[in-house]
Amino acid sequence: MTDGVLARLAEIPKMDIADLKTMWRQLFQAEPPAFNRKYLESRLSYRVQELAYGGLKPETVRRLAILGDGLGQGGGRGKRRGTTSRTDRPVAGTRLLREWQGTEHCVTVLVDGFEYDGRPYKSLSAVARAITGTRWNGWVFFGLRGQGGDG
Secondary structure, X not given: OHHHHHHHHHHHHHOOHHHHHHHHHHHHOOOOOOOOHHHHHHHHHHHHHHHXXXXXXXXXXXXXHHHHHHHHHHOOEOOXXXXXXXXXXXXXXXXXXXXXXXXXXXXXXXXXXXXXXXEEEOOHHXXXXXXXXXXXOHHHHOOOOOOOOOO
């Protein structure tokens, strides 16, 4: 069974977009969304494994539903475009490491901000500026979001 799943997974990146959409229709019994190729590949890969090995446990589904209800209608984003809400932040106590010009820098996530070099900061951008001396998007600088704003 594993060999068949692995072979099927290996074929997905080689398929053209029309074949990916056909596979989507077969596996989901629905029309494919208008998302990019990378999204289709990742969801199809997950679905192949889900059908072969089983999906999430019911307790996990319930837990995710509870967590999702806590997000509310906002979808985890702040009011302004590009702002991050508390749900997007790493958990308090998380340590973010970044090497910059040969020196490793460590930032600790706090409940209401960040700590770097023994000093509190309100934003990761302020920390990135303290490290580099130039303006940076702190989320990008620490690798928590890509250059295009994807997270």
